Amino acid sequence: MTEHEHVRVAVIGSGFGGLGAAVRLRREGVTDFVVLERAGSVGGTWRDNSYPGCACDVPSHLYSFSFAPNPDWPRTFSGQEHIRAYLEHVTDVFGLRPHLRFDSEVKLMTWDGENLRWEIETSSGTLTADIVVSATGPLSDPKVPDVPGIETFPGKVFHSARWDHDYDLRGKRVAMVGTGASAIQIVPAVQPEVERLTVFQRTPPWVMPRVDRAISGAERRLHRLLPLTAQARRGLLWGIRELQVQAFTKRPNELGLVERLAKRNMTRVIKDPELRAKLTPTYRIGCKRILLSSTYYPALAQPNVDVVASGLSEIRGSTLVAADGTETEADAIVFGTGFHVTDMPIAERVVGADGRTLAEAWSTGMKSLRGATAAGFPNWMTVIGPNTGLGNSSMILMIESQLNYLADYVRQLDVVGGRAALDARPGAVEAWNTRVQERMKRTVWNTGGCTSWYLDANGVNTTVWPGTTTEFRGATRRVDLAEYDLLRPPAPDTAPGHRADGGRKKKLEAGA
DSSP states (O other): OOTTEEEEEEEEOOSHHHHHHHHHHHHTTOOOEEEEOSSSSSOTHHHHOOOTTOBOSSOTTTSSOTTSOOTTOSBSSOBHHHHHHHHHHHHHHTTOGGGEEOSOOEEEEEEETTTTEEEEEETTEEEEEEEEEEOOOTTSSBOOOOOTTGGGOOSEEEEGGGOOTTSOOTTOEEEEEOOSTTHHHHHHHHTTTOSEEEEEOSSOOOEEOOOOOBOOHHHHHHHHHOHHHHHHHHHHHHHHHHHHHHHHHTOGGGGHHHHHHHHHHHHHHOOOHHHHHHHOOSSOTTSSOOEEOSSHHHHHTSTTEEEESSOEEEEETTEEEETTSOEEEOSEEEEOOOBOOTTOGGGGGEEOTTSOBHHHHTTTOOOOBTTTBOTTOTTEEESSOTTOBOSSSOHHHHHHHHHHHHHHHHHHHHHHOSSOEEEEOHHHHHHHHHHHHHHHTTSHHHHSSOOOTTBOTTSOBOSBOSSOHHHHHHHTSSOOGGGEEEEEOOOTTSOTTOOSSSSEEEEOOTTO
16 A cells, blocks of 8 residues: 555445445446455454354355355355355455455544545555445454453453464363353354353343255256356345344234244253253343354253353452352353444544544444434445344345445436535434334334343444335435535635535535
């Protein structure tokens, strides 16, 4: 990267969102862009999460780009290594490598209102860009609780997303802190190897069987020879999930049948009534993400596994103390405690038109226009932004919808011509979020009686989309210029740095 490089678009991150944005930009004829990646390879969360048993809980044919189908998925639910290989394949097929800048962690992004561009400082140099697409993803920065006494622990400590493959767990006493989507994959993977496994569970998850199997060679050949068969398979998987959305968003009581099935699944495996009581949730299924596993409950039933139905509250040397007073000796601690989702660290590194960071602008809760743009941050767009998450389907569907929005955003800037920027109007952002939060009121995520990572520190659901993927695709198909202010460079007689609004604002009307 040269010291004063300028590009039209800078994409931050090379996971599904970043690579998808890069592909879409090329398809729109935009080749003057870079993809800034803090690590040394592509993959995002599927590069960082390499823990034992890591796999996707969305079917393979739905968890892939529609424009890059993969007829050779080996299993119905693919493992981490297969998804990462797929992203490497997408990178090569679409010619993205010349655009990649590895080991280039973004340290600071500052809006230059005089020149209408972003100044970007990275660990490998500086550059400027007309547009920034932030695709860092909500599952990229691990959250590790500040447990009193952790500095006194003499053993090994790491987060599931930063797995230490050089540390051998065989024969060790291991504490698994957390029972989320990562933990229920790690537990059955390491249970046969460790001497003792203690699972610290604050809240039990709802778990349904994962009906996983190898995809036969015949099926793969069929998908290669007749691509329409793979499209039909994907369409069926998508359609089933679209039909399920109503129960999550409008009629949570209909999920009672699913709860009974989940309890039956547990009862079939967990025979000990005391353990079964620990593992039975008291909230409505779907309030937290429904987890899929056919091996988690069998692993918990093994004689070398203990479930502590309480969170980890203190560490005294090698002794781990739960909130209920239970004490456990351990040689290693694995934190499966999630990520900074509603307080993404990247927000502290984005400085907008008024000198505030995005974190400051979002101090009372994340808000964006159509999950993409934020008021006061011109020509800045996020992929997988506020209220774009899903509780039951593939995030790739949402990403592709946001890529449609990105493509039209670039087109609209071409239409207005000259040096220009679009800044989301505060009123438009507020109106969009008011509608989203109004719809959120009756969803299972708000009424199900749980506390989940979907909610921010104020108890507001700023994470999940309260509708179907079809609705979101319609809402992001086009950029509505009436929702934006058009910024032009300051007039020649305007002193540099005098304006705080990032340039002259012009109200966008039809034909402007």
